[in-house]
Amino acid sequence: MSTESIAWPSATAExxxxxxHLHDWVATVDHKRLGILYIACALVFLVIGGIEATVIRIQxxxxxxxxxxxxxxxxxxxxxxxxxxxxxxxxIQFGFANYLIPLMIGARDMAxxxxxxFSFWMTAFGGLxxxxxxxxxxxxxGAGNAPDVGWFAYAPLTSQTxxxxxxxxxxxxxxxxxxFGSIGTAINIVATVLCMRCPGMTLAKxxxxxxxxxxxxxxxxxxxSPLTAAQIMLLVDRYLGGHFFDTQAGGSAVIWMHFFWIFGxxxxxxxxxxxxxxxxxxxxxFSRKPIFGYPVMVGATVAIGFISMSVWAHHMFTVGMGxxxxxxxxxxxxxxxxxxGIKIFNWLATMWGGKIEFKxxxxxCIAFLFQFLVAGLTGVMLGCAPFNWQLGNSYxxxxxxxxxxVGGILFTLFGAFYYWFPxxxxxxxxxxxxxxxxxxxxxxxxxxxxxMHIPGLLGMPRRxxxxxxxxxxxxxxxxxxxxxFFQAAGILVFLGNLLWSYYCGKAAGNDPWDAWTxxxxxxxxxxxxxxxxxxxxxxxxxxxxxxxxxxxxxKYE
Amino acid sequence: xxxxxxxxxxVVGSQIFVCVCCSAAAFADLAPPLSPTNIFAPASTPAxxxxxxxxxxxxxxxxxxxxxxxxxxxSVVKFRKRKNDDGLEPPQVYGSNQVELAWTVIPVLIVVAxxxxxxxxxxxxQKTARLDNAIEVIAIGHQFWWEYRYPALGVVTANELHVPIxxxxxxxxxxxxxxxxxxxxxxxxPRLAGKTDLIPNHPNSMWIDPHEAGVYLGxxxxxxGTQHAKMLLRVYVQPRADFDRWIxxxxxxxIVGSAVSHGQRVFxxxxxxxxxxxxxxxxNGRFGPDLTHLMSRDTIAAGAAKNTPENLRQWILNPDxxxxxxxxxxxxxxxxxxxxxxxxxxxxx
Numbered sequence: 001m002s003t004e005s006i007a008w009p010s011a012t013a014e015x016x017x018x019x020x021h022l023h024d025w026v027a028t029v030d031h032k033r034l035g036i037l038y039i040a041c042a043l044v045f046l047v048i049g050g051i052e053a054t055v056i057r058i059q060x061x062x063x064x065x066x067x068x069x070x071x072x073x074x075x076x077x078x079x080x081x082x083x084x085x086x087x088x089x090x091x092i093q094f095g096f097a098n099y100l101i102p103l104m105i106g107a108r109d110m111a112x113x114x115x116x117x118f119s120f121w122m123t124a125f126g127g128l129x130x131x132x133x134x135x136x137x138x139x140x141x142g143a144g145n146a147p148d149v150g151w152f153a154y155a156p157l158t159s160q161t162x163x164x165x166x167x168x169x170x171x172x173x174x175x176x177x178x179x180f181g182s183i184g185t186a187i188n189i190v191a192t193v194l195c196m197r198c199p200g201m202t203l204a205k206x207x208x209x210x211x212x213x214x215x216x217x218x219x220x221x222x223x224x225s226p227l228t229a230a231q232i233m234l235l236v237d238r239y240l241g242g243h244f245f246d247t248q249a250g251g252s253a254v255i256w257m258h259f260f261w262i263f264g265x266x267x268x269x270x271x272x273x274x275x276x277x278x279x280x281x282x283x284x285x286f287s288r289k290p291i292f293g294y295p296v297m298v299g300a301t302v303a304i305g306f307i308s309m310s311v312w313a314h315h316m317f318t319v320g321m322g323x324x325x326x327x328x329x330x331x332x333x334x335x336x337x338x339x340x341g342i343k344i345f346n347w348l349a350t351m352w353g354g355k356i357e358f359k360x361x362x363x364x365c366i367a368f369l370f371q372f373l374v375a376g377l378t379g380v381m382l383g384c385a386p387f388n389w390q391l392g393n394s395y396x397x398x399x400x401x402x403x404x405x406v407g408g409i410l411f412t413l414f415g416a417f418y419y420w421f422p423x424x425x426x427x428x429x430x431x432x433x434x435x436x437x438x439x440x441x442x443x444x445x446x447x448x449x450x451x452m453h454i455p456g457l458l459g460m461p462r463r464x465x466x467x468x469x470x471x472x473x474x475x476x477x478x479x480x481x482x483x484x485f486f487q488a489a490g491i492l493v494f495l496g497n498l499l500w501s502y503y504c505g506k507a508a509g510n511d512p513w514d515a516w517t518x519x520x521x522x523x524x525x526x527x528x529x530x531x532x533x534x535x536x537x538x539x540x541x542x543x544x545x546x547x548x549x550x551x552x553x554x555k556y557e
Numbered sequence: 558x559x560x561x562x563x564x565x566x567x568v569v570g571s572q573i574f575v576c577v578c579c580s581a582a583a584f585a586d587l588a589p590p591l592s593p594t595n596i597f598a599p600a601s602t603p604a605x606x607x608x609x610x611x612x613x614x615x616x617x618x619x620x621x622x623x624x625x626x627x628x629x630x631x632s633v634v635k636f637r638k639r640k641n642d643d644g645l646e647p648p649q650v651y652g653s654n655q656v657e658l659a660w661t662v663i664p665v666l667i668v669v670a671x672x673x674x675x676x677x678x679x680x681x682x683q684k685t686a687r688l689d690n691a692i693e694v695i696a697i698g699h700q701f702w703w704e705y706r707y708p709a710l711g712v713v714t715a716n717e718l719h720v721p722i723x724x725x726x727x728x729x730x731x732x733x734x735x736x737x738x739x740x741x742x743x744x745x746x747p748r749l750a751g752k753t754d755l756i757p758n759h760p761n762s763m764w765i766d767p768h769e770a771g772v773y774l775g776x777x778x779x780x781x782g783t784q785h786a787k788m789l790l791r792v793y794v795q796p797r798a799d800f801d802r803w804i805x806x807x808x809x810x811x812i813v814g815s816a817v818s819h820g821q822r823v824f825x826x827x828x829x830x831x832x833x834x835x836x837x838x839x840x841n842g843r844f845g846p847d848l849t850h851l852m853s854r855d856t857i858a859a860g861a862a863k864n865t866p867e868n869l870r871q872w873i874l875n876p877d878x879x880x881x882x883x884x885x886x887x888x889x890x891x892x893x894x895x896x897x898x899x900x901x902x903x904x905x906x
Contacts, residue, residue, distance in 0.1 A: 069881060069882075070783050070784060070786065070881055070882050071783055071881075071882060074780075074783060074785075148783075150780045154740075154741050154779070154780070155741075156739070156740055156741075156757060157740045157741070157780075157781070157782060161739075162700075162739065162740055162782065247756075247757035247758040247759075248757070250758070251758070252758060252759070253741060253756050253757060253758065253759060254756060254759055287636070287647075288646050288647050289647060289648075289649060289650060290649055290650075290651055292650065292651070292652050292653075293651075293652035293653070293656075293657050294651070294652065295652070296652065296657045318743060318751070318752050318753055318754050318778075318779075319754045319756060319759070319761075320735075320753060320754060320756070320759065320761035320762075322683070323679050323680055323683040323684055326679050326683070327675075327676050327679055327680075330672060330675050330676065330679070331672050334668045334671055334672055335668060337664065337668060338661065338664045338665055338668060341660070341664045342657070342660060342661060342664075344625065345660040346657075348625075348628055348629060348632060349650075349652075349656065351632045351633070351636060352632050352636065353636060353647060353648065353650060354636050354647050355636065355637075355638040355639075355642060355646075355647050356632075356633065356636050356637045356638055357638050358637065358638075366629075366633055369629055370626065370629060373622065373625050373626065373629070374622065377618040377621060377622055378618075380614065380618055380671065381611070381614050381615070381618060384610060384611075384614050384671065384674075384675040384678075385675060385679050386606065386607045386610050386611075386675065386678040386679060386682060386751060387607060387610060387611045387614055387675075388751075389607060389682075389750070389751020389752055389753070390596040390604075390607055390611070390747060390751045390752070391596075392751075392752065392778075393743060393745075393752065393778045393779060394778070457595070457596055457597065458591065458592035458594055458595050458596070458747075459592060459593075459594025459595065459596060459745070459747040459774075459775065460594075461743075461745065461776060461777070461778040462780075463780040463785060463786075464776070464785060464786035465785075465786045466786050466787075467786065468789070470593070471592050471593060471594055471774075472591050472592030472593075472594075472595070473592070548646075551649075553649075556649075556651055557651070
């Protein structure tokens with residue numbers, strides 16, 4: 001049979017209907033498409049979670065405001081927290097890991113493509129389940145709609161006694177379902193990184209991105225399992241007459257806290273390690289130098305992974321653990337500042353002596369360094385148990401962890417979007433719009449989260465739908481709320497930039513940044529099989545070796 | 558009363574205060590006008606110990622911030638790509654073990670110092686022996702109000718805690734046992750002490766020894782349900798004689814005048830008595846605040862409103878107007894019943 005005689009059905013885009021495209025995306029097991037699905041799904045939830053945050057901030061713009069009722073406010077902060085952690089940041093990180101890891105390690109797909117698709121759909125349906133509570137959670141009691149127990153859902157507020165109807169069940173089930181997805185993807189990442197690397201790429205020659213995501217995936221497996229167990233125990237309590245957390249029948253509220261935070265603190269590192277991964281790829285390329293101290297960066301990452309499993313109870317300094325336990329968790333919490341500090345110093349040393357180009361991805365990473373420094377230092381303050389007795393559960397804590405999650409993670413994520421957008425879409429984004437997004441978001445971020453520390457120092461607890469005048473909190477809350485509108489404008493510019501660049505941007509070429517890792521060796525966007533020929537590498541920067549045959553890295557590593 | 562550790566910390570704290578004169582100190586000077594709940598304006602030993610430690614931590618973290626921030630700023634400015642760049646790649650540097658060692662060891666030493674300082678304060682605040690003349694209070698968190706019991710003095714009250722001044726020479730600290738009747742709460746008066754949670758089935762305790770008379774404010778600091786925001790705390794610190802007089806008054810049963818017997822009948826024949834106690838009458842409910850000496854309190858609804866006849870009437874008519882989501886039901890009384898009931902409650906002095 002000659003090749004001319006094969007008539008490819010629907011070979012051209014024109015002849016394919018919308019349903020065909022939809023089918024391709026829904027049934028895909030390609031790691032790049034799943035990565036984009038993860039990211040797109042998370043962006044939708046980012047907008048929803050952002051709207052919830054805006055409602056919260058409008059309500060708090062002045063004392064005794066009644067923009068929303070206390071019931072609605074409590075639902076808003078619960079949904080905002082749950083959405084942002086489980087359905088925005090985690091899926092985006094999984095999306096980038098999915099898209100980039102096979103490309104960076106010279107593989108043609110993830111280790112388990114079908115598990116990959118299953119995991120994505122579990123996450124997506126988990127998110128839908130959470131939001132279905134808005135219509136489905138009334139139940140026979142007619143009590144409330146969205147969950148209103150807070151994102152860490154302390155017992156016994158989640159028991160049948162205090163949470164009528166089904167809103168808490170939707171919260172529980174959505175985290176249970178998306179938790180299976182997270183564990184599936186984590187197993188997939190571990191297997192891919194360990195088993196699918198191209199010839200020559202030993203663990204010590206892997207891009208830091210792969211290392212950081214490997215540790216992240218390990219943490220997901222360790223941390224999400226206790227959360228899943230706790231959700232099942234909660235369901236048993238609510239429907240099968242269990243008493244794990246039922247304090248009126250001898251259960252323990254404190255056990256829930258331990259279960260939740262033994263998930264919850266490693267979770268912070270699950271979210272932040274991929275952010276470190278982005279910074280570790282972007283900063284070297286725009287400084288035109290290799291990452292400083294690669295082995296130490298790997299060591300610090302693994303150290304963070306281990307130590308992060310032993311710090312959870314620093315979320316519980318005020319629950320009356322006794323001085324011995326408090327002292328232990330102070331030590332472990334402060335210990336984790338050391339490897340984290342080492343990372344900041346290594347990024348700094350990477351920039352030192354380089355030729356820094358202030359392209360949008362690099363701007364976001366530089367802001368990340370400043371902000372993560374502050375977040376780390378306020379973390380040390382909170383790690384001092386006695387200081388925490390004052391600061392814990394106040395707006396200082398809220399400011400601190402938003403400094404980590406927005407100032408640290410979201411900033412590097414935006415950097416990652418701009419850095420890899422040319423690879424994913426084949427188009428170059430608008431640098432002007434990118435810089436506008438950066439400055440709007442930077443101003444908004446600092447207005448909101450710098451000033452948010454102060455009401456915490458002045459005694460304002462978190463999760464209050466309104467506050468009394470005369471406490472010295474008014475002006476700070478006003479400034480904080482004003483910052484939100486700058487951030488929202490920044491997000492709109494960002495989304496506009498993505499859409500405009502996708503449809504009208506210039507072709508990006510395969511390697512717009514003159515970068516060094518394998519994803520830039522294939523076409524933009526990458527073909528379904530990634531690489532026509534599986535590459536062979538000799539150093540951590542295979543494309544540097546290719547571009548500088550006279551001075552290759554492998555001579556020095 | 559005050560342990561050696563905490564005294565030393567005050568000395569260290571004040572030395573740092575004088576030497577470094579950091580911004581937190583300036584913050585503290587402005588404290589009372591700035592906010593009645595400022596954590597940097599301590600008025601009791603636990604809060605002062607924390608304040609001393611917090612100055613130390615702020616100085617250390619502030620110094621780290623300045624050094625690293627300067628380095629970052631310098632490298633961003635100094636190593637930016639210039640307009641007249643030659644287009645060559647900069648020298649490729651892969652790392653340096655000496656440098657790595659330096660920025661590992663120095664942070665380790667800083668962490669050790671911070672840890673030791675912290676451990677001392679934990680011990681000084683958490684491991685304090687109880688004095689014989691200490692005041693014992695049981696604080697019970699409810700959705701969404703505070704119950705206070707003085708078991709040794711035979712007093713039960715709600716929402717407004719009274720304690721004596723603790724003199725430096727003759728300390729009379731107050732030890733508070735923290736219990737919860739329903740969900741988790743947290744007791745936080747920033748100027749007196751750090752917060753401690755009230756968790757059902759998990760008794761906690763804390764102590765304060767206020768040095769100045771006055772009303773200290775705070776509020777519930779652990780999300781406990783719909784009206785978490787209006788679960789306000791008020792601590793009245795009084796000279797010993799005033800405190801003793803207050804105790805004497807609180808121990809009296811309710812005085813019932815015949816002029817308000819109609820109102821009393823309304824109270825005792827509606828659901829009010831299921832939840833409220835008025836000592837010496839048939840009303841002995843425990844779900845809501847004890848009303849025996851209601852009029853001795855400045856506020857109602859856990860600090861959400863001033864205790865005026867109009868507010869009281871409004872509160873009985875429609876609690877949601879003052880505190881939406883509060884567990885007190887609207888009693889569906891007629892205007893006339895409301896009037897006589899309010900008149901009765903106003904005799905509960």
